[in-house]
Amino acid sequence: MKRTVFLGALTVAGVAAGASAAATLDDVKARGKLNCGVTTGLVGFAAPDANGVWEGFDVAVCRAVAAAVLGDPTAVEFVPTTGKTRFTALASGEIDMLARNTTWTFSRDTDLKFEFVGVNYYDGQGFMVPKALGVSSAKELDGATVCIQTGTTTELNLADFFRKNNINYEPVPIETNAEGQQQYLAGACDTYTTDASGLAATRAAFENPTEHVILPEIVSKEPLGPLVRHGDNEWGDIVRWTLNALISAEELGVTSANVEEMASSPTNSPEINRLLGTEGNLGEMIGLEADWAKRAIAVGGNYGEVFERNIGENTPIGLARGLNAQWTDGGILYSPPFR
Amino acid sequence: MTTVSDPPKASFQLSQLIYDTRYRSYTFQFIALMLLVALMAYLGANLVRNLAEQGQNIAFGFLAEPSGYDINQRPIEYDSQSSHMRASIVGVLNTLIVAFLGCITATLFGVTAGILRLSPNWLVRKLMAFYVEAFRNVPVLIWILIIFTIMTAVLPAPSAFRGEDSPSSMLFGSFAFTNRGVYTPAPIWGPGSVVVVLTFLASIFGVFYYRRYATKLLYDTGKLIPTGWPSLVILFVPTILIYFILGRPIGLDYPALAGFNFQGGIHIRGSLIALWFALAIYTGAFIAENVRAGIQAVSKGQTEAAASLGMRPRRIMNLVILPQALRVIIPPLISQYLNLTKNSSLAIAVGYMDVTGTLGGITLNQTGRAIECVLMLMLFYLTISLAISAVMNVYNNAIALKER
Numbered sequence: 029m030k031r032t033v034f035l036g037a038l039t040v041a042g043v044a045a046g047a048s049a050a051a052t053l054d055d056v057k058a059r060g061k062l063n064c065g066v067t068t069g070l071v072g073f074a075a076p077d078a079n080g081v082w083e084g085f086d087v088a089v090c091r092a093v094a095a096a097v098l099g100d101p102t103a104v105e106f107v108p109t110t111g112k113t114r115f116t117a118l119a120s121g122e123i124d125m126l127a128r129n130t131t132w133t134f135s136r137d138t139d140l141k142f143e144f145v146g147v148n149y150y151d152g153q154g155f156m157v158p159k160a161l162g163v164s165s166a167k168e169l170d171g172a173t174v175c176i177q178t179g180t181t182t183e184l185n186l187a188d189f190f191r192k193n194n195i196n197y198e199p200v201p202i203e204t205n206a207e208g209q210q211q212y213l214a215g216a217c218d219t220y221t222t223d224a225s226g227l228a229a230t231r232a233a234f235e236n237p238t239e240h241v242i243l244p245e246i247v248s249k250e251p252l253g254p255l256v257r258h259g260d261n262e263w264g265d266i267v268r269w270t271l272n273a274l275i276s277a278e279e280l281g282v283t284s285a286n287v288e289e290m291a292s293s294p295t296n297s298p299e300i301n302r303l304l305g306t307e308g309n310l311g312e313m314i315g316l317e318a319d320w321a322k323r324a325i326a327v328g329g330n331y332g333e334v335f336e337r338n339i340g341e342n343t344p345i346g347l348a349r350g351l352n353a354q355w356t357d358g359g360i361l362y363s364p365p366f367r
Numbered sequence: 368m369t370t371v372s373d374p375p376k377a378s379f380q381l382s383q384l385i386y387d388t389r390y391r392s393y394t395f396q397f398i399a400l401m402l403l404v405a406l407m408a409y410l411g412a413n414l415v416r417n418l419a420e421q422g423q424n425i426a427f428g429f430l431a432e433p434s435g436y437d438i439n440q441r442p443i444e445y446d447s448q449s450s451h452m453r454a455s456i457v458g459v460l461n462t463l464i465v466a467f468l469g470c471i472t473a474t475l476f477g478v479t480a481g482i483l484r485l486s487p488n489w490l491v492r493k494l495m496a497f498y499v500e501a502f503r504n505v506p507v508l509i510w511i512l513i514i515f516t517i518m519t520a521v522l523p524a525p526s527a528f529r530g531e532d533s534p535s536s537m538l539f540g541s542f543a544f545t546n547r548g549v550y551t552p553a554p555i556w557g558p559g560s561v562v563v564v565l566t567f568l569a570s571i572f573g574v575f576y577y578r579r580y581a582t583k584l585l586y587d588t589g590k591l592i593p594t595g596w597p598s599l600v601i602l603f604v605p606t607i608l609i610y611f612i613l614g615r616p617i618g619l620d621y622p623a624l625a626g627f628n629f630q631g632g633i634h635i636r637g638s639l640i641a642l643w644f645a646l647a648i649y650t651g652a653f654i655a656e657n658v659r660a661g662i663q664a665v666s667k668g669q670t671e672a673a674a675s676l677g678m679r680p681r682r683i684m685n686l687v688i689l690p691q692a693l694r695v696i697i698p699p700l701i702s703q704y705l706n707l708t709k710n711s712s713l714a715i716a717v718g719y720m721d722v723t724g725t726l727g728g729i730t731l732n733q734t735g736r737a738i739e740c741v742l743m744l745m746l747f748y749l750t751i752s753l754a755i756s757a758v759m760n761v762y763n764n765a766i767a768l769k770e771r
Contacts, residue, residue: 116737135735169627171626171630178715178732179732179733183436183729184435187437191448198547198628199436199438201718201724201728201729203715210519211519215524216519216546216547
């Protein structure tokens with residue numbers, strides 16, 4: 029087994045070099061499918077529905093890219109990855125992009141040789157506790173047993189938070205969110221910690237969500253976003269601007285309902301025209317057809333629509349827009365101009 | 368005329384390398400070795416080149432940097448400011464702990480089940496056959512998860528011990544069985560406790576010496592003196608006497624519920640128990656088969672001969688069958704110990720922080736140094752496997768058939 033791992037590592041390194049040299053866009057077009065890495069299942073962000081069709085906030089990004097590149101939002105092969113396997117999967121070329129609520133950090137960007145193309149959710153790490161525990165602040169968690177997904181930034185934030193506040197804890201490392209949920213519900217840990225959005229999504233899947241509270245402390249900055257490999261900037265541009273197209277669409281008032289109508293003939297807003305390809309040649313610059321952004325928006329609507337449908341306040345997950353509102357609405361969501 | 372043939376000249380021709388049976392095997396082995404070296408060199412060069420193309424290199428400097436994460440089970444001093452190297456050592460120690468406990472328990476399970484499988488009692492025989500087949504034929508990962516899940520689901524959370532009429536209470540007021548593990552009292556080493564420990568160690572030597580003396584006496588004079596109860600007396604009486612003479616220097620620290628968890632005492636985590644028990648019971652099933660095979664390898668004539676000398680079944684087993692069976696049992700037993708040690712790398716399934724969890728898990732993830740970490744892991748498992756193998760081979764040689 030040991031030798032296999034070693035040879036496997038060698039092969040991975042070999043494949044990685046091969047994959048990064050070739051143009052990912054050509055590979056995806058030749059394959060006719062986009063390989064997109066997602067979580068193993070986090071309701072609202074990426075999880076298969078009753079019919080086995082993947083849906084969620086991160087999944088929407090994958091589908092938008094597939095629509096922009098291939099013209100077909102269903103031409104996506106979803107590859108479930110854990111916190112541990114996700115980077116190897118991306119580096120080895122097994123997946124073309126990773127949309128798995130992954131935190132953009134310095135070392136992942138530089139040392140691990142990835143390229144974060146933007147932020148699709150501004151998050152922070154929080155703690156969930158049963159109401160019965162009577163805890164109202166994370167600083168009261170001295171001596172608590174904490175369930176935590178291993179191989180994530182949350183693990184390091186947790187150590188920092190408890191050290192800074194000079195209190196003790198007992199970490200219980202777990203592999204997937206489902207395991208964490210099981211341990212937490214069985215009372216094997218007092219609190220479960222991960223990104224606040226993830227906590228809300230996990231709580232939504234509980235039998236009695238109201239018996240659990242998310243503590244007010246947010247102990248870290250977790251800008252979550254899709255990422256690609258270093259070294260293929262054209263492909264990185266495509267994913268980056270597809271995400272920006274969804275964000276800009278909301279700002280410009282382009283929705284799934286009116287995108288067809290707006291794209292059929294030039295409107296009186298030059299930026300909408302450039303975005304939807306009725307004016308200028310942005311599509312050509314990025315190596316795609318002129319209506320690439322229109323196709324991306326037509327899949328599930330603009331950023332706001334995707335948010336509301338998957339994780340918004342009317343869903344069981346019930347997240348408010350908060351920081352993720354448009355900059356014009358007091359948030360920090362801000363797409364560079366389409367020009 | 369007598370023909371005096373010349374003594375054959377010690378000439379050596381290249382063709383002999385292939386046609387001479389004396390050299391042929393060496394030739395082919397050499398060629399195979401060269402091919403293997405070339406293959407390894409090619410893969411190694413490939414790895415280095417590909418890493419260079421990605422702008423990465425093989426460096427071990429990250430081991431000196433602070434790890435930044437915490438580990439729950441720490442046999443040595445460790446916190447999140449300790450280095451990755453120290454985190455790896457904590458992992459190594461945790462691996463060794465579970466491997467050591469597992470090997471001992473697996474041997475106990477295995478020998479018991481192996482002997483009972485040959486019992487004349489139908490029910491016992493079938494029960495043991497059921498144990499062996501059930502545990503041998505289900506992957507060990509499944510057993511680890513089953514035992515862990517049962518522990519978490521069945522045992523009460525620490526909060527169930529709270530309050531006057533709590534739903535759960537501690538066994539003898541000193542043992543708490545919770546879904547986070549078992550809490551037991553811990554010894555407090557007071558002044559003078561060293562003497563007690565030394566006395567106990569001396570007693571162990573005393574028992575060995577007494578048993579050797581008894582054997583010698585039996586061989587020299589044919590006089591049989593009892594060894595069972597005197598051994599127990601030698602083992603415990605002096606230690607207990609010294610313990611009370613010195614005024615009970617070793618106390619007990621009882622666990623007590625404080626805050627979220629029990630504090631004090633020794634905390635044997637659920638993850639360790641699940642891993643330990645699963646590995647022991649799984650490997651024990653294999654060892655049982657080895658033991659059965661070893662016993663059955665001893666010819667029936669030996670039993671009958673011993674019986675006709677008037678020996679009782681128990682003595683036949685201990686003095687005639689087992690010593691001979693051990694020669695068959697030990698070699699496969701070594702590989703079972705190696706398997707158990709390597710299987711302990713499944714620890715992450717229950718969140719036990721062994722070396723695969725720290726060095727090969729969190730450190731690898733946080734630093735992204737996959738090649739280095741995997742190389743170090745391989746080196747560790749190789750070293751520990753060879754060490755176990757070496758120790759067991761020494762034992763094997765000690766009990767091997769001595770031709771006189």
